[in-house]
Amino acid sequence: MRVRVMGVDPGLTRCGLGAVEGRPGAPLSLVAVGVIRTGADEELGARLVGIEAGIEQWLDEVRPDAVAVERVFSQHNVRTVMGTAQAAGIAVLCAARRGLPVALHTPSEVKAAVTGSGTADKKQIGAMVTRLLRLTEMPKPADAADALALAICHVWRGGVQHRLAEAVARAKAGAAPARSRKDPRP
């Protein structure tokens, strides 16, 4: 089942957005990539209104099946973490208002999903996103590439959850779950 996922790398100055479509185990395709910018000299309210308007426009145009947002921790850059958390909250709010499923993924989950290493740097992430989506050049700025990495991570992790849900459904329907083949208990 192909899904279209929109990833959001939250931030007030640059909020990265990237949408991909695909299913686990098959090539993914790029739907859209970009960034919402607001001015550091603007008032917080105006910045949040700008981010909401940008995300709403994206949701209208991209029409994703799900939205993946980076989970923000207070260990991040203390000077900017509150604005980052607020931008993330607005992305979650906009998606939830439309009834879209929202997932939060940590930076290390995203890095591990896309590069195989939870400690990969921005350049490695950008390079893997470029390769996985068969792009001719690396998406810029890094926030845009990170948003695509989030979306890719969600398609793949969603696939795992989808397969688990299918397995549970099979078990409930009376079919033997895969585990029981190796499990000698009755």
Place this chain on the structure above:
Amino acid sequence: MRVRVMGVDPGLTRCGLGAVEGRPGAPLSLVAVGVIRTGADEELGARLVGIEAGIEQWLDEVRPDAVAVERVFSQHNVRTVMGTAQAAGIAVLCAARRGLPVALHTPSEVKAAVTGSGTADKKQIGAMVTRLLRLTEMPKPADAADALALAICHVWRGGVQHRLAEAVARAKAGAAPARSRKDPRP
């Protein structure tokens, strides 16, 4: 000039709301006080949608001239600070979407304005809010009292800013600013 200010003590589990009306140097009056609650078992998106809906309803009914929101710092309780920041962001967003002026006040600014001490505890704040608004009992929960304290702080600080603006206007109009009476320079 009387102003009606709505204060928001942000939080996901309890978001305190309180509105007062008044002007600096005159008795203040209570307009409304309450709290928006969302369940810790709900998904983040549903909680943020609930907070947005509650704040929108308050703005419709209270029709404040300005909104005052507690400024959230990352030094707060690490477990809850991200949700607190997101609830604050939604309050700022809702106000800014309506073109209402939004002010952020720190907890110590609010404590100092209401009790005279930047390190007052919840009980002192509640007691002073009760006295200043001539209530028969202390508003509960503490989040509701804190929201009223924010609104009171803003009426009073707004007053200072208003008087400064008036002084600047007088100076620009050619009247001698108050300072010059004590200032021997030409």
